[in-house]
Structure formats: C-alpha cells, structure tokens
Amino acid sequence: MSTTTGTAAIDSGLAAGGQAPRRKARAKAMRTGSRYSFLVPTFYITFLMLPIYWLFNMSLKTNQEILSKFTLWPDEPTLANYMVIFTDPSWYNGYINSITYVALNTLISVAVALPAAYAFSRYKFVGDKHLFFWLLTNRMAPPAVFALPFFQLYSAFGLIDTHIAVALAHCLFNVPLAVWILEGFMSGVPKEIDETAYIDGYSFPKFFLKIFTPLIASGIGVAAFFCFMFSWVELLIARTLTTTAAKPIAATMTRTVSASGMDWGVLAAAGILTIIPGALVIWFVRNYIAKGFALGRV
Amino acid sequence: MLELKHVSKHVDGVGHIRDVSLRLESGSLNVLLGPTLSGKTTVMRLMAGLDKPTSGQVLVNGQDMTGVSVRKRDVAMVYQQFINYPALTVYENIASPLRVAGVKGAEVDKQVRKAADLMKLTPYLERTPLNLSGGQQQRTAIARALVKGAHLVLMDEPLANLDYKLREELRDELPKIFSESGAVFVYATTEPTEALLLGGRTATLHEGHISQFGDTLDVYRNPQDIITAQTFSDPPLNILGLTKKGGEFRTSNGTLIPASEEEKRLPDGHYKAGFRPHHLYLHRQSAEAVSLPAKVDVSEITGSESFVHVTCLNHRWVALEHGIHNVEVDAEIEVFVDAKNFMIFDDEGRSAASLMAVNA
Secondary structure, three states, X not given: OHHHHHHHHHHHHHOOOOXXXXXXXXXXXXXXXXXXXXXHHHHHHHHHHHHHHHHHHHHOOOHHHHHHOOOOOOOOOOOHHHHHHHHOHHHHHHHHHHHHHHHHHHHHHHHHHHHHHHHHHHOOOOOHHHHHHHHHHOOOOOHHHHHHHHHHHHHHHOOOOOHHHHHHHHHHHHHHHHHHHHHHHHHOOOHHHHHHHHHHOOOHHHHHHXXXXXXXXXXXXXXXXXXXXXXXXXXXXXXXXXXXXXXXXXXXXXXXXXXXXXXXXXXXXXXHHHHHHHHHHHHHHHHHHHHHHHOOOO | OEEEEEEEXXXXXXXXXXXXXXXXXXXXXXXXXXXXXXXXXXXXXXXXXXXXXXXXXXXXXXXXXXXXXXXXXXXEEEOOOOOOOOOOOHHHHHHHHHHHHOOOHHHHHHHHHHHHHHOOOHHHOOOOHHHOOHHHHHHHHHHHHHHHOOOEEEEEOOOOOOOHHHHHHHHHHHHHHHHHOOOEEEEEEOOHHHHHXXXXXXXXXXXXXXXXXXXXXXXXXXXXXXXXXXXXXXXXXXXXXXXXXXXXXEOOOOOEEEOOOOHHHOOOEXXXXXXXXXXXXXXXXXXXOEEEEEXXXXXXXXXXXXXXXXXXXXXXXXXXXXXXXXXXXXXXXXXXXXXXXXXXXXXXXEEHXXXXXXXX
C-alpha cells in the first residue's frame, strides 16, 4: 500500500497536481504494484456466487439428472420446475402470502415510525434519549424468544393464520429500526425549515407531506428496504403464526418431502424465485443505502 | 404596531431574555444590535411567536397575541442560514405563502414575478434552491418574505453569510422595499456599522436585556450607559479610569484633564471616560489634547487604515488611524486624547448626561 501511494504522490507531483493525471498515476501504480491482485476478488466472488449458481443450475435440471450425475450445467435445460411453481396454488400462494405480509409490515412500520422519528428528532421530552436507545434493544433478542408469546396472544384474539398477524409481529423488530434510520435522516433537515413552513401558514399535516417528506425520501426508502428485508427473510415467527391460509414461501419450501421423496428441482426453482424480490429491492435502493451508511444509521 | 411588555424567557431555569419592553411602530425600521449570544434571535422568535415568553405580553396592534400559534400570526421571517424548501423550485418557494393563503393562480403568478424581479431572481425561477449560489438562495428567502406582505417582517442577520458586495446592495434595498409595505421591520445584526448604515431606530441588546432603544444616531452619540456604548462600538470602545476633584479629572498617572462646564456639576468621585478608537490619536491633533504614555502591543494595517493596539495606564486601547502607520511592537510611544470626545460614565456605568437628568 505504501509503495503504491508513494508512486502516486510522486507522479501527481510531476503532473502539477492535475486531477486526471493523479487518477491515471494511481491506476498505473495499482497495475504495476501487484499484477495478480485481481485474483483475490475473483476468488471471493466465485465463492459467493457458487451456491447461487448451483441453485440456478439445479432449478433447470430434472430430478433424475440432479440425483444421478454431477454436471456443471444442465444436460437438458428445462423450465418444468418453474412451471410447477407457477401453476400449483400450494406453491404460488406461498409467494403471495409472503409478499402480502411483507408489504403490510413495511407499510405499517414506516407509517408508525415516521411520526415517532419526527418526535425524537424535533422535540425534547423526559427520557427521550433512554427511550430512543430502548427501541434498539428490542432488536437484541432473537425472534425465537417472541414466538411463544405471540402465538399465545394471537390465538386469544383469533389472529392466527392471518397476514396481519405476521405483519404486526414483525413490527416489533422493524418499527425500532425504521425509527432509528428515519431519525438520522430527519435530524439532517434544519429545524428552521419546519418553522419557515409554520410561518408561511402550513398546517402540520400539509407541511409534513408537501415539504418534509420529499426531503427525507431517501430515508424512507432505506427504512422501507430494511423492513422489507427483515420481514422477507424472517422464518421462525412467520411459520409459528401461520398454518395454511397465510403460509410463507420459506415455510412451503421446508415442507416439500412428499411420498415420492424430495422434489429437488422444484425446490431449487423456488429458491431462485425467493432471491429475486430481495435482489430487485436492493437494486432500487442501492444509492440511498450508501447515504444511510454515511449518516451512520444503517 | 408590535409591543413587547416586560417579556422574559427562561430556558431550563436560565434567563435568556430579561424584562424586554419595546414598542415598534408600523412602517418603521428597527435594528436589534448586539453581539453573538446577546439574545437577538430569541427576541425575534418571541416576536414571531415561534417561542412563548416565560412571562410578559406580546401585543400586535394592541391585541394580546402572547401564546398565539405562529401559523395564525401575520409574520415573515428570514434566517441567517439560507432556509428554503429544497424540494420546490424557486418559483414555488416564493409562491408558497400565497398558495397556503389560497390566493388565485393569476394573482400568485403576478406577485411571484414582481418579487422575483425585485430580487433579480427571474432567470432562476425554475431551478431548485440548492442549485443556486448563497446570495441567490437568501434572495429567494427574502422574496418569499416580501410576497407574503406580512405585518411583521423579521430578519435575523440576513446578510451575515453573504459576500461584501451583495451585502451592500441588499442592505440598501431591503429597508426601501419593506418600508413601502408599512410593515414593522426588524433587522438583527452584530455589526454597529450596519446599524448606522440602515438608520431607523436601534435597540441595543446586552445579555438578554435591552440597554437602550431610540433613533439609531442618537443611541450612537448619546448612549445612556457604558454597556450601550460598548455594544455600539466596533472596534471596541476605549475606556479610561478617572478621578474627579473640583473642575478636573485626574488619571492614575496624575495627568490632569479639565472637565467641561456640564461635567463640573458632577459630584467628585471615580468615573470612566469612554471614547471611540478614531478619537485616540498617535499625533497631537489640537492644543487641548492630553498626552499619555503607552506601549504598543500589536499594529494591524488594513489597506487604508491602521489599527494600533496599545496598553496605556493598564487599559488596553485601540487607535484607528487613517493612512498607513508603521509602529514598532513594544515601542514606548505617546498617545493623545481629547476631553471633548469623552463620554463620561459613573462607576455603575450610567452616563453623565443621564445622571444630571436625574439630579435636575
């Protein structure tokens, strides 16, 4: 590292500090400094991608091919596994259920967290700092701890096996996180903007929707993303609180041992389809997340 | 008309504003002058209704508005920071108070264009504020305040973050623009020069208390107490400790300074003479001037003027001289003061003039 920066410094010194020459010098230094340095990221990415590739590979094979021989790519690629998922209600309902409660949860979490975060960022009240920290401690316990009380509670209210049950249960983890993230973004907006809006005569709801929300839009995006991610990935509570009508896809995937044995190909196809929504969401919010990291809140 | 009656503001038990009483007429230009942390912003927030006073009353046109929400008041405010709505275009920023008030589209357009024209913002109406320079951003904020046509216009050091040239331009423009509207115009600043340039009336603020309120020039020339004189002086006021006996003042090194006819009527005792830096001379200007020994601490030259910091009879003084004067640091020199430039204060800081008014 020291050698590369040294070369870069000398080069840029000769080039009289121009921005472009300096960048070129750094790139050159990296090239000459370690010719094989590309190997490290290559290996790393290969290792990361290997299971995903293998899943994809399996999803395009027949069960017979998966079980009988080792092939790096399918001999006879087939979309039959995917067809099973898209035609069999017990499969595609899993996706619909998951997406329903995840969307519900994201909506509720962000809607509840917005006013809470505004209060934490704008007002002083007794115990505000303690309360703010206490919110985070909700996330310190593993979800398993809460599975039993939730089950008991929701049974009493007849909420078991509904989408809203899972959505509400996930709020316990997502609301604190969303409040934490949004508070960071809101505190970055000067309080004088609020006051100017009041002076101009805006009512609070109008100010919040028209003036304030656009300023923290990226924060809302980041918060929604993290709520989505947690809810999408969480399995234990979701499985405990549902039986059939709201069964999540991940639960469906763990119950695929039938009389004819494991249906490997379909399972692999289901796995691929489960990865896609998360990947899509990440793609859309990737720039905002960088901003969240810069604020130290993600 | 805006009136503050014995207004105080405490935050966590600490008094930020102590017993402020002010009466500001409609169509008047009022300057709040005070150093940082003197409470200018707090006074403005109390006037606007953003904060509620701990005690006292705020009256608008004789009507008690204490505690009435800022949304229901007829106020416009411009902050020192450039505060606009970043998500809206400049046009919508300026139009915002009109839109909230439910003004019709064509009328909004007319007023926005007029204000934008006045603030030289017409080419930038479709941009968002963050794509403008600092001066343009602040002009947007001022245009918004202008368009509102509020009865009370508050400006909290609006030009402090602008460059010199823009500041001069806007300082000339602002009072003219707002005096036409008949509003109560309040302008907070830390700079005595700015107060003098603006004219109107000035209230000097010191540690949350109004030390004097009156016509700007009058406050400058005849401060009621030493604190007002110090607040209204930049560079800082020079102070000389004196003992009065009979018709003369005596300095601590025994130099005698004759008192004026009026000052002779003051009782004997300890006094302080305040005089401005441009009245401390490095060369004898008149026959009456008194010479005092001094040691040079620092000498600064700012183009056409020289600031010479000296220690004289244990007082630290500044002399402001035109032209370039090179004085060696640590040199023992003579400085000259003239009693006719003195503002005499007693030990408690009250001015001689106000003392005699009380005695008479």
